[in-house]
Amino acid sequence: MSTLALAWEQFRFERKLFWRNPSAAFFNFLLPLILLVLVATAFAGDAEDLDVLIPGIAAMGVVATTFTALAFNLTMLREDGVLKRIRGTPMPAGAYLAGLVGSAVLNAFLQVALVVSIGSLVYGVDWPHDPALLLLFTALGVLCFGSLGVAFAHAIPNQESAPAYTNAVFLPLLFISGVFYSSDNLPTALEAVAEALPLKHLVDGFSEAIVGGSLDVAGAAAVVAVWALAGLFLAVRWFRWE
Amino acid sequence: MPAIEVEDLRKSYGPVEAVRGLSFTVSRGEVFGLLGPNGAGKTTTVEILEGYRERSAGEVRVLGRDPEERTRELQERIGIVLQSCGFYPRVTVREAVEHFAKAYAKPRDPRETIALVGLDEKADARTKELSGGQRRRLDLALALVGDPELVFLDEPTTGFDPAARRTAWGVVRTLKELGKTVLLTTHYLDEAQELADRVAIVKDGRIVAEGPPGQIGPGSAAYRVSYVSEGRRVEHQTDDPTELLHRLTRDALARGERLHGLEVTRPTLEEVYLQLTAEGE
Numbered sequence: 001m002s003t004l005a006l007a008w009e010q011f012r013f014e015r016k017l018f019w020r021n022p023s024a025a026f027f028n029f030l031l032p033l034i035l036l037v038l039v040a041t042a043f044a045g046d047a048e049d050l051d052v053l054i055p056g057i058a059a060m061g062v063v064a065t066t067f068t069a070l071a072f073n074l075t076m077l078r079e080d081g082v083l084k085r086i087r088g089t090p091m092p093a094g095a096y097l098a099g100l101v102g103s104a105v106l107n108a109f110l111q112v113a114l115v116v117s118i119g120s121l122v123y124g125v126d127w128p129h130d131p132a133l134l135l136l137f138t139a140l141g142v143l144c145f146g147s148l149g150v151a152f153a154h155a156i157p158n159q160e161s162a163p164a165y166t167n168a169v170f171l172p173l174l175f176i177s178g179v180f181y182s183s184d185n186l187p188t189a190l191e192a193v194a195e196a197l198p199l200k201h202l203v204d205g206f207s208e209a210i211v212g213g214s215l216d217v218a219g220a221a222a223v224v225a226v227w228a229l230a231g232l233f234l235a236v237r238w239f240r241w242e
Numbered sequence: 243m244p245a246i247e248v249e250d251l252r253k254s255y256g257p258v259e260a261v262r263g264l265s266f267t268v269s270r271g272e273v274f275g276l277l278g279p280n281g282a283g284k285t286t287t288v289e290i291l292e293g294y295r296e297r298s299a300g301e302v303r304v305l306g307r308d309p310e311e312r313t314r315e316l317q318e319r320i321g322i323v324l325q326s327c328g329f330y331p332r333v334t335v336r337e338a339v340e341h342f343a344k345a346y347a348k349p350r351d352p353r354e355t356i357a358l359v360g361l362d363e364k365a366d367a368r369t370k371e372l373s374g375g376q377r378r379r380l381d382l383a384l385a386l387v388g389d390p391e392l393v394f395l396d397e398p399t400t401g402f403d404p405a406a407r408r409t410a411w412g413v414v415r416t417l418k419e420l421g422k423t424v425l426l427t428t429h430y431l432d433e434a435q436e437l438a439d440r441v442a443i444v445k446d447g448r449i450v451a452e453g454p455p456g457q458i459g460p461g462s463a464a465y466r467v468s469y470v471s472e473g474r475r476v477e478h479q480t481d482d483p484t485e486l487l488h489r490l491t492r493d494a495l496a497r498g499e500r501l502h503g504l505e506v507t508r509p510t511l512e513e514v515y516l517q518l519t520a521e522g523e
Contacts, residue, residue, distance in 0.1 A: 001344060001345070001347075006344065006345060009341070009344050013341050016333075016337075017330060017332055017333065020332040020333075021332055077328075080327075080328025080329075081324065081326060081327035081328045082327070082328045082329065082330060084294070084324060084327060085322075085324065085327045085328070085329075085384070087294065088292060088293075088294070088317070088322035088324065089317060089322075089342060089345045089346075089388070090314045090317040090318040090345045090346060090388070091345040092314065241294075242294075
């Protein structure tokens with residue numbers, strides 16, 4: 001089988017595995033949606049709040065399905081010795097990783113579509129003003145947070161600490177990046193941190209694509225792209241089979 | 243061309259030299275055993291041959307190729323059973339074997355491979371439901387599904403109950419009958435004795451003895467002659483039992499004594515092994 005065909009086989013296999021793992025399916029798909037409903041019900045009374053919340057949760061979905069899921073899964077696969085086993089077969093490394101990462105990428109796109117649909121159908125937020133921009137930012141976000149997730153797996157020493165490590169990054173990042181509320185009121189120092197990190201810019205890009213509002217999308221795209229390049233570099237440099 | 247050629251292989255991890263100049267050759271169709279205590283350098287050696295590690299010095303050829311290059315062509319011709327290795331937890335035995343078969347150009351039939359290792363009854367069980375011995379059999383199935391010419395077995399029966407060991411030994415014999423070459427590491431002497439055509443005893447990164455398990459000797463005192471005299475067992479060690487026996491029996495006849503319980507034995511592999519691996523400790 002060609003490398004491409006093997007990547008496709010691995011992708012299909014990963015899809016099968018994903019749906020057999022209820023906790024992964026929960027954390028990847030249900031948790032962002034539950035947060036969406038809870039935050040919308042508790043805090044977001046008016047349309048203005050929802051215009052912030054929908055792009056925010058969509059961006060959170062991208063991070064959960066790529067960064068968190070890949071860092072977590074790769075740590076498991078590495079520590080269980082599954083990666084080492086695969087390394088001993090003729091399966092090309094590129095085909096294996098393409099299948100694995102491809103599955104996470106599909107989850108990210110599904111998540112964004114799901115959040116935007118619920119926002120529109122349930123909460124009356126407009127359908128995206130600029131679907132092409134939404135697609136572009138989803139692709140950039142996936143590249144950025146996917147590669148950072150692969151790179152971050154390197155820093156996680158073992159399976160037991162994987163949830164702690166990923167959440168230590170994920171949760172603070174959510175709160176400073178304007179996922180649940182507008183980040184305009186953050187203290188200057190925190191805002192500077194958020195500006196330097198990619199999630200706030202992904203939220204801005206989604207916000208512009210979904211509700212519009214003349215944000216600086218080029219600048220936002222540039223920051224996410226720079227992080228994506230850094231992530232790719234580190235992912236390749238740090239990847240470990242065992 | 244031999245299946246494996248290793249010439250003065252060395253591997254250092256920082257200041258620690260795990261392998262210190264190993265040389266051996268494994269012929270096609272041979273079952274070769276690397277025997278030695280934990281930490282002797284067996285696994286490091288095998289992982290260099292499998293393409294997992296880069297050597298520090300020396301020459302290595304596996305099926306005529308340098309395993310460090312990790313060509314897909316070579317990986318298709320070898321099968322690897324690692325010491326401890328996980329599975330995808332939420333797939334069945336059949337799904338795992340079928341999935342791994344896809345990476346090979348000419349795989350063995352997955353169903354037949356599962357039968358070969360004796361897992362037919364567990365074919366539809368999820369991998370996490372398997373017992374330790376059954377997991378090891380699945381390891382074997384995944385290594386064999388590519389129909390490799392050369393199979394690496396790194397401590398294949400560690401943690402097995404006696405029945406599972408017998409099954410695994412049966413599989414290794416089957417591999418030999420199929421004409422496969424097998425490189426086996428083990429610290430079980432009976433396993434090496436039972437399965438290997440030749441063994442090399444490794445200690446501190448060096449080979450201290452090599453040969454067929456029945457003939458391997460520490461170099462001196464290869465025979466032991468013993469008998470019972472005046473209620474006590476008397477034992478002599480010699481390289482020349484003919485001469486010794488002649489002398490002993492001549493003296494006994496001259497005294498008019500019978501040498502009761504006279505035995506000429508070779509030291510067992512276990513005795514040789516213990517003697518060789520205990521030196522310097």
